[in-house]
Amino acid sequence: MTEAGIVVSWTMNADDWQAVARVLDRAGVEAMVAFARGTKAREPVRFAKFFLKAGWVGLPPKSTKPVASLGKPPHCGHPDCDPITRTRESENDRGIRSLDRCPNCHPNAKGHAA
């Protein structure tokens, strides 16, 4: 984002971060940057949260993504597992959050019967 000339504050709460991560996984960063660039705001946008609320959540899935939804295994029901992206959010010892494929129900998870 910063490389695209868009400098915004990424201060937001955990729920918003999860939403951003989901959009990133679904639509891709290119679509997010394109949307941010195309956004007309009266004042300079200082918070990435603005883009999130303004339209990132409505971005369509990127077309390059392989069509795997038909063969998706059923959601495992784990509370940390996102039923749409099939990823789990984890936090390492430095407090940095990341999304990992769910080992139980992600279509590309290792060990899952093909």
Ligand SMILES: [Zn+2]
């Ligand atoms: Zn799962």
